[in-house]
Amino acid sequence: MSKMIHCISPVDGRVYAERPTLTLAEAEAAVTRAGAAQHEWAGRPLDERIALVKAGVAKLGDKKDVIVEELAWQMGRPTRYGGELGGVNERTDYMAGIAAEALAPMVAENSNLFERRIEREPHGIVFVVAPWNYPYLTAINTIAPALIAGNAVILKHATQTLLAGERLAEAFHAGGVPEEVFQNVVLDHDVTEDLIGQRAFGFVNFTGSVRGGQAMERAAAGTFTALGLELGGKDPGYVMDDADLDAAVDSLMDGAMYNAGQCCCGIERIYVHETLYDSFVEKAVAWVEKLKLGSPLDAATTLGPMANRRFAETVRGQIADAITDGAKALIDPKLFPEDDGGAYLAPQILVGVNHEMRVMREESFGPVVGIMPVKDDEEAIAMMNDCDYGLTASLWTADSERAARIGRRIETGTVFQNRCDYLDPALCWTGCKETGRGAALSTLGFHSVTRPKSYHLKKVTK
Structure with a gap:
């Protein structure tokens, strides 16, 4: 049975937004749809994926006035600061600009005898668990390179910023990214952990508390799912x-x-x-x-x-x-x-x-x-x-x-x-100790949302 998630506004203490969570069966169905759509998405030319991702970000910018007011009500940031869309554009543009080079094969040999190279292959489905403090900036750090690299993305946003996930999904769909390729879901902790434990995702990116990161590691234990964790700071x-x-x-x-x-x-x-x-x-x-x-x-x-x-x-x-x-x-x-x-x-x-x-x-x-x-x-x-x-x-x-x-x-x-x-965005966003592990942004950000695959092709039989 699903339950209701409530966003309590810090402005006046009222319930600003509420959404029902997906049951495990509903969440599994969303994962199945993402997996089925990912192969066609990855097969599209890189330039096409980049264009659609940038179009989605542009559509997000069209909602700036609405987003800025929603952020004030959801997590308290003053409207005078205008939201996060400048940084969203900067990071998306940079990652789009380096994508061809970052995802290009590493060629060891291309002779009349052998082709030996390492290619970057998408994980398949990337699961983004985004925080409330910068709900667009932190999410785009993984969403943009993951989609550009050919992954499907499932986004679970924080309770405090329920509407941010919906705005991102609306914008990317309006920009032309297929609905199954980018999905926003509302999940409780149990269903989230069940999906990770089932190895539903090729890569999980979590930004949040140390305790939350520990829960992610426990859920993924034994699955060998790749994790990116940005946790606490001082x-x-x-x-x-x-x-x-x-x-x-x-x-x-x-x-x-x-x-x-x-x-x-x-x-x-x-x-x-x-x-x-x-x-x-x-x-x-x-x-x-x-x-x-x-x-x-x-x-x-x-x-x-x-x-x-x-x-x-x-x-x-x-x-x-x-x-x-x-x-x-x-x-x-x-x-x-x-x-x-x-x-x-x-x-x-x-x-x-x-x-x-x-x-x-x-x-x-x-x-x-x-x-x-x-x-x-x-x-x-x-x-x-x-x-x-x-x-x-x-x-x-x-x-x-x-x-x-x-x-x-x-x-x-x-x-x-x-x-x-x-x-x-040109530098790796990473941490050590209880801040977590992994890399976002820069060329290494593309390496996080892909895996290496080696090709050793012998052109002769003797």
């Missing part, structure tokens, strides 16, 4: 003694507070060289105090509610525990009257923090950041690596060689110099 920023202080404050605080701190690669802890520490903290406080917390539908709002009341409660608990343990909160919550104990949460900067505190060790995924002074690079490296996660690290210095040298010693997936909180 990304650090390090401001060195030669940094451009104003630029560092502006970027790192935006990286900590944008989207109410609900960014996979958002800045959650900052280490500042002791010679710049006091100035950095003073400027950071002034930066945060200019934010306006309020309804995401208000054009003046720069900080909306968190996506769910329980997410805000987690952050409130981390802040309270830190203060109990000796940390000092620098932002007066009275400056942000919308902070009502619900999903609307005042931003916060904490000093006097240490790595014994949850707020400096556990993922916060909210508008809070702890700032610590460090005496040198060695201490900063030790602090940055003292973490269960490894997604990105943001280094602020005028010396690129110094940044690269430090970057090689940081346990992370991406090293930034003088920027943060960004995905470059």
Whole structure:
């Protein structure tokens, strides 16, 4: 029997959308349809698949105004920021542009005696389990290359962004991608795990919590299904003694507070060289105090509610525990009257923090950041690596060689110099430790949604 999934809006606490889940039999039928359609799709010329995928993204762009308002109601992002479609276009265009080269055979020999080559073959059906915080950007990272490479795609979107999956499916179908080749489904956890356990998919991409990633691995155990897992993060920023202080404050605080701190690669802890520490903290406080917390539908709002009341409660608990343990909160919550104990949460900067505190060790995924002074690079490296996660690290210095040298010693997936909180589609999006495993975007993103197949063709019989 199916059950109802509800999206509770963080704006006012009402049920904004609800959908019935598929039964296991209904979900299996969707997989069967995808498998039957995938072979014809993979047989189409690459240029045709690219054109249809880009047409689908263009159709998505036609719905921008509707999508922006829906995002505000579903997960709280202020409408002033205009949604995610700029990044969706950038990533799709880049992946489309490198597809021919990324998917081209690797030729070892082509002589009158032998053809020896490695081709990239689609997995068949790619299952995308997408998160709510960037429901279009994170999904397109896998959807676009998977379809371009000749896979069928089944998308399961997060409860908090139920409508995002429907909008993606509508757009791709309107652009010409066959309905069976791209399907949006609403599933509960049990049916999801059953499908994975049945080896229904050739590749599963999951973006979400560490606990969710562990559930995916358990479901896939023994099936040898390929998994891509982007899980938690606790990304650090390090401001060195030669940094451009104003630029560092502006970027790192935006990286900590944008989207109410609900960014996979958002800045959650900052280490500042002791010679710049006091100035950095003073400027950071002034930066945060200019934010306006309020309804995401208000054009003046720069900080909306968190996506769910329980997410805000987690952050409130981390802040309270830190203060109990000796940390000092620098932002007066009275400056942000919308902070009502619900999903609307005042931003916060904490000093006097240490790595014994949850707020400096556990993922916060909210508008809070702890700032610590460090005496040198060695201490900063030790602090940055003292973490269960490894997604990105943001280094602020005028010396690129110094940044690269430090970057090689940081346990992370991406090293930034003088920027943060960004995905470059030309580079591999990956992580280590409890952030997960796998690769998205870049040429390696195409390798994730395909498998190698070798051809050793002997042209003579002697």
